[in-house]
Amino acid sequence: MPRDAAAFFGAETVEGPSWDFGRPYILRRVGAAGATKNYVCPGCNGTIFSGMSHIVAWPQEGGGRVDERRHWHTRCWDRR
Incomplete structure (x- = not known):
C-alpha cells in the first residue's frame, strides 16, 4: 500500500464530513466492477x-490506513 494516500489512482482531496469539522479527506470512487465486498455505510448504516458503485474516504492526515477508510453510498457522502 502506498504511504501517501494521494498516490491511490483516481483519489482527490475534498472537504470531509461536518461531524469531523470538514478536515480534508481523500476520496476515491469505486465503480460497480471494483466493488467486490459488502460494506456498511457510516452515513445511513445501510449496506x-x-x-x-460507492465512495471510499479517509482523513488525509491518516495516510490511508485501512482502519481509517470508510465506504459510503455516493448519496450519503454527498449529504455529509
Missing part, C-alpha cells in the same frame, strides 16, 4: 452491496 453497500457487492457490485454497487
